[in-house]
Amino acid sequence: MPRRHPARDDHHTSGSGEGATPPAATGEAGIGRRRFLGYVLAAPTLTVAAQLGAEALVPRQAAAAAPALIPSLPGPAEILDLNELLTLAALPTSNLITIRVDSDGTAHFALPRAEVGQGVTTSSAMIVAEELDLPLDKVKVTLADARPELLFNQLTGGSNTTYSTYTPIRVAAAVARGRLLHAASLVLGDAVETLTTKAGAVLSPAGALLGYGELAAKAAALTNAAVEVELKDRSDFRVVGTAQRRLDALDAVTGRKKFAMDLQVPDALPTMICRPPTINGTVRSVANLAEVRAMPGITDVVTVSTGVAVRGRTFGQCVDAVRALDVDWGPGTAEGASDATVLEKLRRAELPLVVPALPLLTKAVDARFTFHFSSNAALETNCAIADVREDSAEIWASLKAPIVAQEQIALKLGLPPTAVRVHVTEGGGSFGRKLFHDAAHEAAEVSRALGKPVKLMWHRTDDFRQGRTHPMSTSRVRATYSLGEVLTYEQRHTSVATDFGHGIGELLTSEVARLPVADATFSQTMFQLTQVSPYHLGVTTQLLSETDKGYNTGSMRGIYSPNVRCAQELVMDELARRTGQDGYAMRRKLMKDSRARAVLDKVAQAGEWGRTMAPGTAQGIAVHAEYHSFVAVLAEIDCRPATTGRKIPNAYTGPRVTKVVCAVDVGLAVNPRGLEAQMMGGISDGIAITLTSGLHLRDGHFLEGSWDQYFYTRQWNTPPELEIIVMPSNGEKPGGAGELAVAGAMAAVACAYGRATGTMPTVFPLNHAEPLAFTPLPTVPPVPASPTDGRDRTI
């Protein structure tokens, strides 16, 4: 993909960067430094700002001119991908992000994004530290409350945070540095051009040193003003691009890190919901309200829209009360449904293939893949604190779309949005869950009904059974080939509807006219924006259709990509096999992008592609390109009976991925150590959704109810050998990384399995068709009893 950024010259300007110099020649010839507009705000201490999204200047003209889905031409995702769209859509509505420098020399930045483990607070602090020449430990990043004036620009998703905030944060920090230099020049009487900054201080040629802290008030502005700045040259970076530990690591390992349920809000007592036995079932009546209200510790019991809420002194007593409730349940939205009935609906909804009858000598690979429901549950279950009063409300929760939460909660409560304060707390994982505010909505409803604050938490069993899922889908693929060449590639992805109701929908609606997919549905737009074949496969069409809105769904890490790309990479292996080519060599030959080819080459070399392996074991290789980034994964799997037959109590063992080599190119890796962590997590997710973690739907409910039933990757499934290679940063801007590795890992593990067993896998996760490896919990009561044998199970 061509990059919009003109090359910069080597000249580094260390002066104030403030408006004294006229704007440099920019653009066409790629000469000169680009100048950016930031702001200094009237405040008692230095406060600077930049417009979020300001760097995305104009949409590429190509986007408007490109035709839709013309074979062999770039698809929409190659012209304008989801990241680009999120960034562009922010333009007309975006507002300011601000950095404040205090008299103790610290810089403060409230990031309008959610931190759910992906490391954006650390990487954002690094960007501030870089541009401000401030030690990293002097930068304090917090999570901003819902800021309705940011409109769509407070959504954490699409691996977009660093991509969209990198330049605005730099601009604001550069304005601050310029003001500090200016203030120092007045104090010292030295010309501003002679001054430099280092480690949180301004230095004069004579060796005088003024700390940012003592300059903070002097650098403050009396009135708001726009300021032009240049940004530091990449060759001068000292922080960005270095491996840094997470800034919140100490809090995490000492137990001091506070998640929503760790907050102490006065009188916000533990609250849980007794939920229906089938998906989205409803309460008809409750037979024993008074009896349950009288249980030890219980303060309140009330029927709400999703079940029966109980509030009490401890969550343990809430569990007991939930179990004691005698509820007459009405039907839900998926009554009687099972995996088989959903599969049948998907078959009926599948769009037809269009390749006509095959010419002589042309053959086809035809395959249909099934991806069962899987859970995007985080380890922290859905939870929120709500304190709803007569004319106001306050919410605490980890939210990736806090403005949407604020507006929808306000609507529900009949309050103006400004009367609802929404605090974004640290999140214990997301994987798509925190795009929604299900628990916050419920907490607000319960708090309103009781007239009391509540600390509402979902039970784990509810989180699996009634929580959101990655929807079940199928992918039909037909690839035709002749004389060793691939002529056509068609893919029809059919999915239970994915809920995009977290606000991004409105965002896209406003932008959709710009796209060559204007007449498509919203989901189809998302599909076209995210799905791109990394290979030249002749006439290529990839289309989505959806069915059935009866399920609680949402985007899971990577949305469609892990499934769509897994299917495609398996077909690549099959094409290679049938045409007598090596799978790596064929991918390499057909690769569109040189960066994708480079990561593929890297893992093939580092992972010793093609090495001799024992029967029942094999390598698999795959690439994935998305979010302006590229990843390749080489996985080795052991499918021998001694491995698949391993016995671990209450666990699923199965084939083991024994080694993974991953190479990643994000253009510019702000924090390579954090990037490695994101790849590692994505690999664990890819292994899980390929081999072990799926939901079984029977009789209108999911069977899985605990982590010993929903088999996310555990230590015994973890590859003992793991190598992650961060490619040299050759780009000017960081691409996305949070979701990137899942698709590559899923595809590589599936391909390795296919090569180890000699059979292309078509149903995922692979263990889904096996006899259930657990005894399902009852659905009434909806949650299991708390165990009492903990003393006997100390280890």
Next chain:
Amino acid sequence: MPQHTFILNGKAVTADVEGDVRLLWVLRDVLGVTGPKYGCGVGVCRACTSHLNGKAFTPCAVPVDDLAPTDEVTTIEGLPDTVGSDLHPMQEAWLDLDVAQCGFCQPGQIMAAVATVRRAREAGREITEADLDTIRNICRCGTYHRIRQAVLEGSRRME
């Protein structure tokens, strides 16, 4: 209301609460000790892993009634004190290897790791890859590989 006394992080504490309430909720909801996390409530995810008289256990599965005044409960908050330091060597290894992502499971992981090393030492040996495979704690961010490295590194640093 019945009173329950036990030793928490080196100090005797008394909680006024019904005896069948599981210790996790006594810690979190009554005593305000929030290091141990809720991830399942049935002793599976092990996010609440703490130590009972030096051994790993899940407070979500122990009624507070089951504790005697002499029982020593150690949560992540009290782990450094067991070695008379600001941080336990296992926590230092965790920091050096930058294990945590969201951090939610990490207190439980560290408490499980310390107990795993202790158990091997009591058996007169050092931990192995096979021991790492027995750690049941869920990390939904999937940091398992760094956890393995950190347990081995922490083990080397533990006296």
